[in-house]
Amino acid sequence: SAAEKGGFPDFMLKEIYEEPRTIRDTLAGRMVNGHLQFDELSLNYDELAAIDRVYIIACGTSYHAGLIAKNLIEAWSRIPCEVEVASEFRYRNPIITPSTLVVAVSQSGETADTLAAIRDARIKGAKVFGITNVVGSPVARESDGVIYIKANKEIAVAATKSFLGQVAALTLLAMLLGQLRGGLTTAQIRMLFREMADTAQHIEQILADTSAIEEAALACKDAQNALFIGRGIGSTICYEGALKLKEISYLHAEAYAAGEMKHGPIALLDEGFPVIVVATKSPTYDKVISNIQECKARGALVVAIATEGDEEIKKHADHVIYIPKVRDCFSAITASVPLQLFARDIAIARGCDVDQPRNLAKSVTVE
Numbered sequence: 001s002a003a004e005k006g007g008f009p010d011f012m013l014k015e016i017y018e019e020p021r022t023i024r025d026t027l028a029g030r031m032v033n034g035h036l037q038f039d040e041l042s043l044n045y046d047e048l049a050a051i052d053r054v055y056i057i058a059c060g061t062s063y064h065a066g067l068i069a070k071n072l073i074e075a076w077s078r079i080p081c082e083v084e085v086a087s088e089f090r091y092r093n094p095i096i097t098p099s100t101l102v103v104a105v106s107q108s109g110e111t112a113d114t115l116a117a118i119r120d121a122r123i124k125g126a127k128v129f130g131i132t133n134v135v136g137s138p139v140a141r142e143s144d145g146v147i148y149i150k151a152n153k154e155i156a157v158a159a160t161k162s163f164l165g166q167v168a169a170l171t172l173l174a175m176l177l178g179q180l181r182g183g184l185t186t187a188q189i190r191m192l193f194r195e196m197a198d199t200a201q202h203i204e205q206i207l208a209d210t211s212a213i214e215e216a217a218l219a220c221k222d223a224q225n226a227l228f229i230g231r232g233i234g235s236t237i238c239y240e241g242a243l244k245l246k247e248i249s250y251l252h253a254e255a256y257a258a259g260e261m262k263h264g265p266i267a268l269l270d271e272g273f274p275v276i277v278v279a280t281k282s283p284t285y286d287k288v289i290s291n292i293q294e295c296k297a298r299g300a301l302v303v304a305i306a307t308e309g310d311e312e313i314k315k316h317a318d319h320v321i322y323i324p325k326v327r328d329c330f331s332a333i334t335a336s337v338p339l340q341l342f343a344r345d346i347a348i349a350r351g352c353d354v355d356q357p358r359n360l361a362k363s364v365t366v367e
């Protein structure tokens with residue numbers, strides 16, 4: 001009903017506007033007297049110290065949150081981490097031992113493949129942490145420990161606020177593992193926590209002026225295809241940006257690590273082909289600019305997500321969407337917001353029902 005949408009035209013937009021609150025609530029109570037707080041996990045620190053491999057298992061958007069977390073877990077704890085879709089993980093014979101940590105990520109907590117993967121992993125002796133939005137859900141009940149994201153009920157089929165909550169919760173878990181392995185000092189953890197908390201304000205700032213996003217969406221709305229490219233954290237965000245667009249607008253969208261352009265996707269480009277580039281300030285920024293130039297040379301229409309204050313990028317891209325400057329790892333949170341809005345604007349312009357896309361369900365409880 002209209003009242004449930006709280007004045008917004010659809011649940012998706014309402015839920016995007018709940019993202020700053022989701023970040024705040026997911027982080028609330030997690031830093032007490034300068035220390036990370038995970039009491040409810042009743043952690044056995046000896047067990048955790050013995051972990052030599054992490055698997056993040058999930059489906060759909062939750063899988064993309066896992067891709068981001070892999071980067072942080074490996075960077076901060078140096079524990080090898082793989083991310084895998086649950087439907088693949090459960091049907092192969094992954095290397096699982098009692099020193100394996102499986103992190104199952106599921107907004108609904110009831111996705112059939114993810115649940116099956118949890119059960120298999122526990123039989124093989126792994127320790128399983130669940131990250132979910134639904135209290136008492138099967139994923140929560142069947143895991144050894146659970147971290148709740150605080151997105152509150154998500155109604156639109158396409159995940160938005162829950163994705164940000166997952167990224168925040170997984171980042172906290174990466175910080176915890178980093179602390180345990182000595183990869184992060186207490187001072188670094190406090191600083192990271194503060195900066196992550198600040199992203200709530202950054203998102204508010206993005207939501208306060210969405211005109212550049214709308215303009216870019218208008219320029220792309222009649223396309224048949226779109227390509228999303230980036231490097232590092234930027235590439236992982238692209239996978240989610242492309243998924244969002246195809247889910248709700250039915251425009252065919254594909255994401256690629258920008259360095260792979262020359263190995264295939266560049267062949268697609270012709271006059272006006274939309275290429276959405278995550279070009280925020282990062283260690284590979286210059287490489288990304290080269291990729292933009294390659295796209296422009298083939299006539300592509302380039303939409304860049306860039307860091308506020310970057311004037312240089314205007315020379316290269318057709319449309320620039322600025323977002324506040326954050327540490328590279330937190331651009332996963334901030335840059336995802338304009339990509340969600342971009343997908344929604346295109347879907348609306350194409351007359352699609354953004355809350356209930358055809359053929360899709362909010363949770364996939366049967367195989």
Ligand code: G6P
Nearest residue numbers: 059060061062106107108111159
């Ligand atoms: C469905 C939903 C997606 C979601 C995926 C995984 O495909 O439409 O939005 O990302 O399932 O769901 P889960 O509840 O396990 O995160």
